[in-house]
Amino acid sequence: MTAAPPLPSRNATASSGPGRRSLARFRKNPVGVTAAAIVGLLFLVALVTGIGACFGVYFPYDPNATNLAQKLRAPDAAHWLGTDNLGRDVLSRLLNGSYISLTVGFIAVAVSLSIGVAVGAVSGYLGGWVDNVLMRIVDAILCFPTFFLILTAVALLGPSIINIIVIIGLVSWTGTARLVRAEFLTLRESEYVRAARTLGQRSPAIIFRHILPNAAAPIIVTAVIGIPDAILTEAGLSFLGFGVQPPQATWGNIISDGKTYFLDAWWLIVFPGLAIFVAALSFYLAGDALRQAAESRSERK
């Protein structure tokens, strides 16, 4: 007998049967498809404005160009969403802020996902005292009021975009860790993992090539739902003045700067708030539709 036949790899599971069926179910969900389309659109806007900002190209105006003669103008043909107290165009600032929000969302989730998956996988796969110690650490972190912890750390370390991303990532991995651990606890007892172990596969190979791809669906869903959480947290920090610092526009700090003038200029609060709300809602609805699509797959099994 030659070497053991390769077991189904990550690619095989993702491109064939169940994965594709989940995707087909997702396409039949109108709410999910609409939400995903809005997410895609936001992504495109953020990408285009982000790249444009690198080359100094802005639409429709330079988001940081002040013009005191034009300050606090109500929405009109020249300034679709009005101008703020320094005469800066609100639409330009909203568009310019979009890539900050999405960057914070995506990278913070990437950080929290890496930690969460690593801790959950080790904890669930090894079990025993390692599991015990790691889960008590998770318990301890869950005792902190998360937002307050983030606020303390950001305020004391200084509110740069990197600090904000890393700190949000560092405090929000506990949910992922618990979820991945639970998946690993069940999957490590399954037939195919035992088979892999009997064939002499090493633990890292079993964890990454065999168990992880099968736990992918819930992990992807947590990631999609984690993005709006991070976006909302960043907006909250910006609102308190501890977010990404001015003059860089973010959705949160446009509201924060605008609240002083709100009685005269409703557009300074209403539009950026709507942007945060629509972005967060689309991610949540898309994530929930993905969850449903993945779940009906496991139910059928």
Add this chain to the structure above:
Amino acid sequence: MVTFIIRRLLISTVLLFLISVVSFFIITLTPGSPYPWGELNPKISPQVKEAFKKKFHLDRPLYEQYWLNMKGLFSGTLTSIKDDRPVLDRIGERLPATVRLNVLAIVISLTFGLLLGVYAARHAGTLPDLLTSILAFVFIALPGFWVSNLIVIGLVKFTDAPILGTQTYGTDFPNLVSLWLDQFWHLALPAMVLSIGGIAVQSRYIRASMLETLREDYIRTARAKGLGDDVIFYKHALRNSIRPLITGIGGLLPALIGGSVIIETIFAYPGLGRLGYEAVLERDYPTLVALNFIVAALVLLGNLISDLLYAVVDPRVRLE
């Protein structure tokens, strides 16, 4: 039961120790200093600086500072850098307001979450279910600070309703009832905004829990007996589905205290969240250390109580 409580208390003590160490080092190791003057301010004589450092033990090594802070916290002698008052007094006078706010927010979250979740589960798979699901996500996605700002400013602009603080200042209340009414009105808005997210999360839990219960064998038995849908749903399934809510309460606490930092700031509500926010701004280390410790202790206690409650309502759960 007794051994369970003792074991949990021991574990909680260890956790609390770890939390206090970590939060102490997060607070003190970060750059910046708590001095009320600029580090290089020439007008402050070195003697005054030394005396200040000595008073708050800032001249000692960190591990000693930790020990002195903790000792001060437990003996009640730890004072705030800002106004030199004992931190326990500062926290104590804010605690009732926070407890009132959070308890009301939890009650609102549970009540409306339950109603919404049960309604969605009863109509599972139909349009009303879809709409309530979307509504739940709308609630989660609404940024609390945005909503509360819109409410505050809308009320200021269109009514003369008093909304800031815990009661209307400068008013003499003829009797206790009118004072309570006034306080309740001041409490209601922040509590409502604070519970928006909680309502949504609870309704999703309840819905999932109901649908899971409806797949149980005893539900099939009840159906086979010929019981009506409503009886099965409200009498058999509902009672067994609301138990997970109780464990949810413990988890709600830290989120509410965290969320109330923003809400309390907007509504100028003198609770622990705002105290913490002010202490962060002022780098008031003793207050921050004490606050983190007390909040963590409250959360651990809340978790313990919700576990015990869970065992009381569900005799199948064995505490070991």
